[in-house]
Each structure stands twice: as structure tokens, then as C-alpha cells.
Amino acid sequence: xxxRKHLLWLLAAMVVSISFSACKPRGAGxxxxxxxxxxxxxxxxxxDEFYNFVSGGFSGQMSVYGLPSGRLFRVIPVFSVxxxxxxxxxxxxxxxxxxxxxxxxxxxxxxxxASFTDGMPDGKWMFANSNNTPRLARIDLxxxxxxxxxxxxxxxxxxxxxxxxxxxxYVIAATRFSVPPDGPGGxxxxxxxxxxxxxxxxxxxxxxxxxxxxxxFQLKTPGLNFDLSSAxxxxxxxxxxxxxxxxxxxxxxxxxxxxxxxxxxxxxxxxKKAEEYFxxxxxxxxxxxYAHNKYNEETxxxxxxxxxxxxxxxxxxxxxxxxxxxxxxxxxxTDVNPTGEYIIGSGKLAALIPVFSFDKLQNAIANKDFxxxxxxxxxxxxxxxxxxxxxxxxGLGPLHTEFDDKGNAYTSFFVSSEIVKWNxxxxxxxxxxxxxxxxxxxxxxxxxSKKPYGKYLVxxxxxxxxxxxxxxxxxxxAAQLFDISGEKMELLLDFPTIGEPHYAxxxxxxxxKDRSVKIYDINANKHPYIAKGESEARVERNGNTVHVYxxxxxxxxxxxxxxxxxxxxxxxFHVTNIEQDWDMPHGFAIKGAGNSELLVMPGETQTxxxxxxxxxxxxxYCTDFCSALHQEMSGYVRVSPKGSNVQLAFSTGVNPSxxx
Amino acid sequence: MANKTQLNEKKLMLLLMLGIxxxxxxxxxxxxxxxxxxxxxxxxxxxxDPKRGLGKFDKVDVGNTLDAxxxxxxxxxxxxxxxSCHKYTSERLVxxxxxxxxxxxxxxxxxxxxxxxxxxxxxxxxxxxxxEICLVRMPNQNLSDEDARKILEFMRxxxxxx
Numbered sequence: 156x157x158x159r160k161h162l163l164w165l166l167a168a169m170v171v172s173i174s175f176s177a178c179k180p181r182g183a184g185x186x187x188x189x190x191x192x193x194x195x196x197x198x199x200x201x202x203d204e205f206y207n208f209v210s211g212g213f214s215g216q217m218s219v220y221g222l223p224s225g226r227l228f229r230v231i232p233v234f235s236v237x238x239x240x241x242x243x244x245x246x247x248x249x250x251x252x253x254x255x256x257x258x259x260x261x262x263x264x265x266x267x268x269a270s271f272t273d274g275m276p277d278g279k280w281m282f283a284n285s286n287n288t289p290r291l292a293r294i295d296l297x298x299x300x301x302x303x304x305x306x307x308x309x310x311x312x313x314x315x316x317x318x319x320x321x322x323x324x325y326v327i328a329a330t331r332f333s334v335p336p337d338g339p340g341g342x343x344x345x346x347x348x349x350x351x352x353x354x355x356x357x358x359x360x361x362x363x364x365x366x367x368x369x370x371x372f373q374l375k376t377p378g379l380n381f382d383l384s385s386a387x388x389x390x391x392x393x394x395x396x397x398x399x400x401x402x403x404x405x406x407x408x409x410x411x412x413x414x415x416x417x418x419x420x421x422x423x424x425x426x427k428k429a430e431e432y433f434x435x436x437x438x439x440x441x442x443x444x445y446a447h448n449k450y451n452e453e454t455x456x457x458x459x460x461x462x463x464x465x466x467x468x469x470x471x472x473x474x475x476x477x478x479x480x481x482x483x484x485x486x487x488x489t490d491v492n493p494t495g496e497y498i499i500g501s502g503k504l505a506a507l508i509p510v511f512s513f514d515k516l517q518n519a520i521a522n523k524d525f526x527x528x529x530x531x532x533x534x535x536x537x538x539x540x541x542x543x544x545x546x547x548x549x550g551l552g553p554l555h556t557e558f559d560d561k562g563n564a565y566t567s568f569f570v571s572s573e574i575v576k577w578n579x580x581x582x583x584x585x586x587x588x589x590x591x592x593x594x595x596x597x598x599x600x601x602x603x604s605k606k607p608y609g610k611y612l613v614x615x616x617x618x619x620x621x622x623x624x625x626x627x628x629x630x631x632x633a634a635q636l637f638d639i640s641g642e643k644m645e646l647l648l649d650f651p652t653i654g655e656p657h658y659a660x661x662x663x664x665x666x667x668k669d670r671s672v673k674i675y676d677i678n679a680n681k682h683p684y685i686a687k688g689e690s691e692a693r694v695e696r697n698g699n700t701v702h703v704y705x706x707x708x709x710x711x712x713x714x715x716x717x718x719x720x721x722x723x724x725x726x727x728f729h730v731t732n733i734e735q736d737w738d739m740p741h742g743f744a745i746k747g748a749g750n751s752e753l754l755v756m757p758g759e760t761q762t763x764x765x766x767x768x769x770x771x772x773x774x775x776y777c778t779d780f781c782s783a784l785h786q787e788m789s790g791y792v793r794v795s796p797k798g799s800n801v802q803l804a805f806s807t808g809v810n811p812s813x814x815x
Numbered sequence: 816m817a818n819k820t821q822l823n824e825k826k827l828m829l830l831l832m833l834g835i836x837x838x839x840x841x842x843x844x845x846x847x848x849x850x851x852x853x854x855x856x857x858x859x860x861x862x863x864d865p866k867r868g869l870g871k872f873d874k875v876d877v878g879n880t881l882d883a884x885x886x887x888x889x890x891x892x893x894x895x896x897x898x899s900c901h902k903y904t905s906e907r908l909v910x911x912x913x914x915x916x917x918x919x920x921x922x923x924x925x926x927x928x929x930x931x932x933x934x935x936x937x938x939x940x941x942x943x944x945x946x947e948i949c950l951v952r953m954p955n956q957n958l959s960d961e962d963a964r965k966i967l968e969f970m971r972x973x974x975x976x977x
């Protein structure tokens with residue numbers, strides 16, 4: 156009996172210990188909840204709950220992920236060429252990357268913001284900014300392609316962008332590096348910064364129906380570095396808040412010399428007032444040069460136009476346009492909460508988070524509760540007069556703040572590598588979770604809207620180190636998904652990203668997925684070089700220029716035998732994909748082309764320019780596996796010496812003798 | 816004494832069972848995930864009518880004579896969307912030539928196939944036999960109902976109806 160009892164105790168102890176070890180979180184000591192896998196698992200064939208549009212940073216592109224799975228669906232080329240998709244290589248897309256400096260194959264895509272209707276994402280477009288050569292882009296969410304890019308004049312480093320107003324009336328672009336205004340007057344000593352360098356904040360109008368950009372006006376400010384901005388919403392709709400650093404107006408070793416002042420500023424702009432002044436003709440027209448590039452879905456081609464004028468209003472000329480709010484230590488993020496009452500400044504070198512009140516700011520302005528000295532002609536509101544309160548000792552190096560639907564804020568801390576959840580009214584810290592490592596931007600689903608969806612938060616970390624299998628010196632940036640539906644934030648998933656994500660937007664899948672374009676209607680294709688069916692496929696010579704009107708369908712080209720091309724010719728392959736079925740692109744490549752492939756969607760026409768450099772036979776083939784006979788989808792082009800008597804000939808399915 | 820031992824043993828058994836339950840619970844996520852995978856139910860062969868095909872068209876009344884204008888419109892569509900793979904003769908290109916197709920198949924079958932090719936290729940015995948020969952599944956060319964009717968009329972003209 157006693158023996159049996161001992162045995163039972165032993166057995167029970169073993170089973171209990173096995174049970175607990177089965178429930179214990181595994182992994183590199185990080186606090187992952189036991190069922191995290193199940194909460195991010197999207198079964199095969201099922202859809203994610205959210206689209207997550209993620210900035211690609213120095214890749215220049217934008218990527219599309221699913222949440223909560225963290226699966227990558229697509230990389231949308233925006234500011235950088237993409238040979239995989241022919242972006243910037245096909246004749247049709249080259250104009251999209253034109254600027255006043257000429258064709259530029261790369262840029263640094265910083266932030267992404269959704270188009271909004273009444274303060275909520277409407278699923279129409281994503282906006283993105285390029286930081287290096289200042290531009291704004293609009294990505295169409297029906298096609299998931301870049302539809303428009305506009306260059307921003309008078310700007311050096313378009314970082315403070317592309318944040319939009321409550322109904323996306325305007326997309327904002329503001330300079331991170333103040334520079335002298337564009338034009339011949341820019342040739343000045345760098346040491347004349349205080350005198351000659353200016354900030355410019357651009358208000359780019361967005362057509363409600365077509366989305367088309369138009370630079371309405373710019374506001375000229377003293378030389379400041381604008382970092383990030385957030386438009387007012389609800390009660391503060393009509394205002395715009397921008398963080399600025401370098402109030403010292405330094406122009407060298409900014410690391411030290413732009414970190415001297417205890418406080419820099421948040422610039423509050425009454426943009427409705429600015430719009431009134433602009434409409435009343437109070438601005439000054441300035442001669443500038445900037446490119447405006449548009450992609451036309453009917454001609455499947457882009458056009459680039461250089462525009463030459465912009466209207467500028469100097470904020471110092473108006474009393475009621477702009478106000479500075481002192482904000483501790485080089486503020487980075489400036490974020491307005493869902494009600495529009497609170498403006499959170501994140502001084503990246505500060506040990507506290509100041510929370511400003513829109514109501515108090517309005518009172519301070521009404522009562523002229525200003526500092527004795529203006530800054531560059533702009534009134535400076537007294538810090539305490541606009542302050543709701545400070546979050547004491549929240550962490551080190553606050554950068555960005557997003558919001559949930561329950562009155563809480565989530566702030567990323569780069570230096571202390573954590574996300575801190577705090578209550579806005581009470582200014583009290585509720586929870587803090589470590590990130591691996593050194594979080595930069597963070598995003599709550601709908602966290603910049605009037606009614607955040609809550610549920611998920613993604614930390615976009617700057618340092619990866621040991622989180623994934625090592626891949627040499629360069630590592631992908633890691634994103635981390637948290638569940639924020641409870642009191643405590645729970646880490647669910649790490650996933651790799653493209654380039655360096657600076658911000659993202661998560662939009663419910665239902666807002667976008669049913670509007671996604673599946674094919675382009677071949678009968679609506681107005682490309683000037685379309686071959687509408689094989690009967691129109693042909694080759695035409697015009698001097699040294701040869702146009703090949705080529706069709707693709709599973710699985711052959713028409714024509715697929717071409718002779719009579721001569722050295723010195725410029726050959727344009729206009730490839731029309733006559734498929735009308737979803738997910739049936741064909742690719743096109745030809746040996747020796749100093750160019751990328753083409754990837755042609757159903758019903759679309761795209762053009763590859765080819766200048767043969769030698770005589771001989773050049774195979775061409777379909778690069779995108781299309782059917783069981785994909786390997787057979789190929790053809791030959793014969794190149795003869797200049798002046799050869801080989802006649803121009805083309806065919807498919809027959810083998811004519813060359814006209815020699 | 817005997818009672819007390821029994822009681823302890825009962826407690827131990829309970830603990831043992833509890834442990835097993837916790838263990839089973841901790842394994843549960845995996846099982847439920849497996850069982851969630853979608854089951855695709857293949858239609859019974861008897862559900863499929865090889866004369867009608869599969870799609871929205873049930874009976875198509877074509878009449879005895881040709882609508883020449885309709886056939887002309889059908890040819891224009893076919894030239895763009897179909898002729899890359901089908902000759903209008905009996906010669907096979909990628910797919911079979913069209914000559915005789917309206918004599919072999921009911922109008923509804925043709926219209927169902929050209930507007931709903933993928934599901935029909937999966938079910939139709941003759942189409943499966945064709946796939947073994949051609950190896951390329953006929954693309955869905957996104958024909959509207961009207962387009963399909965026009966193409967049918969052109970096929971009838973091609974087969975000598977006048």
C-alpha cells in the first residue's frame with residue numbers, strides 16, 4: 156500500500172511538472188504569452204484582419220503586410236527603381252521618377268499616411284514622402300501602385316511629411332533642413348544661416364475624387380528644422396502642429412550645437428486662416444521649378460511636367476497665423492490625440508513628456524499670454540499656459556506617440572528601448588514593455604485617427620542584433636507585434652521588414668480588399684502602341700527606330716520570330732498582355748538588354764527599349780511562369796549589320812525564309 | 816486507516832488527472848489549428864450535367880437563322896480575346912480549332928464554358944481530356960454575358976448557319 160502511494164505521488168509530480176513546462180513560454184527569455192502563436196496564426200487560405208502599409212525607408216519603397224500574421228504580400232515601388240516590376244525601366248514608368256534635377260533612381264521614403272474622411276482612413280490612397288530630393292507620392296489602393304509624385308520646391312529634406320488634415324484636404328510637406336529659397340539667390344555663405352536660410356511648409360491640395368495633387372501655397376518661416384507634424388482633429392480641426400528642432404539655428408555639428416537650448420518648439424499653425432489669406436490673394440508668387448508626375452491608368456503611361464510657380468506666405472507678415480509653443484529638448488514626434496484636445500510633444504533628449512491642451516492654447520492666444528520676445532517674428536506662447544501636464548520619468552528618448560480608443564497613449568522610447576502605455580488625462584504610466592531593440596516609430600491600428608481600432612500595436616525597431624538568424628553585417632529591421640486589447644501589452648510576434656520602416660498605417664482589410672483591381676480591361680486600354688489582339692501584332696520601322704507591337708497570352712508571343720533589325724537601331728518592344736484573367740501577368744526579357752524585365756499585367760501595355768550592340772540571334776522569353784508551356788514561351792530576334800539587305804519580317808507559327 | 820489511505824489515493828488520482836488535463840490543454844492549440852484547415856468538398860460527378868456544363872446559362876434559344884450583326888460583333892471580340900489560341904478552322908493552335916464546335920455542344924455549354932472556364936475544366940470529362948492534350952487551361956478572358964452570346968453567334972456563323 157505504502158509503495159503504491161509513493162508511486163502515485165511520484166507520477167503526479169511528474170505529470171504536473173510536464174504540464175507546467177508545456178505551458179512555459181519558450182524563446183530567448185522574452186515574455187511571449189503561451190498562445191501568441193495561435194493569436195497571430197492565419198490558417199492557409201484565410202485572410203488577415205488588417206492591411207499594414209509599411210514605409211521602406213532607404214529602400215525608397217512601401218511594403219504591404221498582413222496583420223496579425225506579419226506576412227509580406229507586396230513591395231510597391233515608389234521613389235526607387237524596381238527592376239522586378241520594370242518600375243523606372245519601362246518607358247511608361249520612367250517619367251514617374253523625373254524631377255527638376257532630372258531622372259533620379261532612388262530616394263528615402265520616410266512616412267506613410269492614409270487618406271482620411273472625417274478623421275478616419277477611407278481606403279482610397281496612401282501618401283508617402285521622400286526625404287532626400289523632396290517629393291510626395293500618392294499610392295492608389297485599388298491598384299496598389301504609385302499613381303502620382305510631386306516635387307516640393309524651397310525644401311531641403313522633406314521629413315515633416317506626408318501628414319494630412321482631417322479630410323485629407325491637404326497633405327503637408329515641411330523642410331527638415333532649412334535652406335535659402337530656390338533660385339539664384341541661394342548662392343550664399345553657409346555661415347549666413349540666420350539671415351538667409353528659411354523653413355517652408357507646403358500645403359498640397361488633394362482632389363477629393365481623383366486624388367490629384369496641387370501645391371496650393373507655402374508658408375515661409377524662420378530657419379528651423381521641421382521634424383514631424385500632426386493635424387488637429389475634432390475640436391482642433393483647422394490647426395496643424397509641427398515639431399521643430401535646431402532653434403539654435405546651427406549649421407555645423409548639429410549633434411552638439413543644435414542640442415543647446417532647454418526648449419525648442421512646437422509650431423501651431425491655423426491652417427484654415429492661412430487658406431483664407433491665400434484665397435484672398437495675400438501670398439507672393441515665386442518662380443521655382445518642380446516636377447509633377449502622373450500615371451494614367453487608361454494609357455498605362457506616366458507623364459512628367461515641370462511647373463514654375465508657387466505662392467508663398469511669410470508667417471511673420473500675419474499676426475494670427477502661427478504660434479510657437481516651447482517644448483523640451485529637440486522634439487521629434489508631435490501627435491494629436493483622437494479627441495483633438497491634447498498635443499503630445501516627444502523631446503527626444505528630454506526625461507519627460509509634455510502634454511499640451513488645445514483649449515489652454517486657444518485661451519493663451521486669446522489672452523496674448525506670450526513670452527516677452529518673439530522668435531523670428533512669431534509669438535511664443537508661455538509653456539505653462541498651454542500645458543496640460545507632464546508625464547514624469549516615462550523613459551529615455553521619447554520619439555513617437557500613438558493612441559488607442561480608451562484614452563491611452565503609447566510612446567516609443569529609443570534609448571531605453573521600450574514602449575510605454577500611459578493615460579492621457581491622468582498622465583500616469585500604466586504599462587511598459589521592452590522592445591528588441593531600440594524602437595523608432597510605432598503604430599497602433601488607426602492610432603492617428605479619431606477612432607483608433609486599437610487591438611494591435613507594431614513597434615518598428617532600429618536595431619535587430621540577435622533576433623533572427625544572422626545574415627552577415629547587414630540585418631533586416633525587426634518589427635514587433637503587440638496585442639494592446641488588455642491592460643498589459645502582450646508581445647505576439649517578430650517579423651522582418653524591407654529597408655527601414657519609419658511609420659506605417661494599418662487599415663481594416665474590408666476597406667480595401669473588395670476594391671482591389673484584378674485586371675485592366677483590354678478594350679479600355681488607350682496606350683498609343685497597343686496591339687489589341689494578335690491580328691494587330693506587327694513590327695514597324697521608322698528610320699532607325701523600330702516599334703514591335705507584341706502580344707502575350709498563355710503561352711506564346713506574337714510575333715516570336717523577328718528579322719531585319721540592324722545595328723544602330725533603337726528597338727521598342729510594346730508588350731500588350733491580352734490575358735483578361737486575374738493573376739496572369741507575363742514577363743518579357745531579351746538577351747543583352749541594358750535594362751530590366753517587363754512585368755505586364757492582364758490588359759496592360761508596357762514598353763522595353765533595346766539597343767542591340769552586336770549582330771546575331773537574340774532570344775527573348777517570358778520571365779513570369781505562366782502555364783505548363785511557359786518554358787516554350789520564347790522567340791528570336793535577328794540583328795544584322797547596318798545597311799544589310801535582310802528585310803524586316805515577323806511571324807508566329809510559320810517559318811518564312813528571310814529576304815536575303 | 817484504510818479509509819484515510821483511500822482518501823489520499825483519491826486526492827492523488829485527482830491531481831494526476833488534473834495534470835493530464837493541463838497537459839492536454841497545453842497541446843490544444845496545435846490540434847485546433849490543424850482541424851481548422853478548410854475541407855474542400857468535391858462535387859459528386861452525378862451533380863454535373865455534361866450537356867449543359869457549369870455556369871449561369873441554362874437554356875439559350877438561338878433560333879434557326881443567324882443574327883449577322885451579332886455575329887460580326889462576336890468576331891471583333893474573338894479577334895482580340897480568343898484568336899491568339901484558337902483558329903476558326905479545325906486546326907489546333909494552343910486550343911482546338913472552332914470549326915464544328917456548335918454542332919458538338921449545346922449553346923448553353925459553350926456560353927458556360929467561355930464565361931466560367933476554370934470550374935468547368937475541373938468537372939467536365941471532355942475538357943479534362945482536352946487538357947491532357949493541350950496542357951494549357953483555357954484562360955478566363957472576362958467575357959460579359961453579352962460578349963459570350965455574340966461569340967456564340969460568330970461560332971454559329973463559322974459553322975455555316977445563315
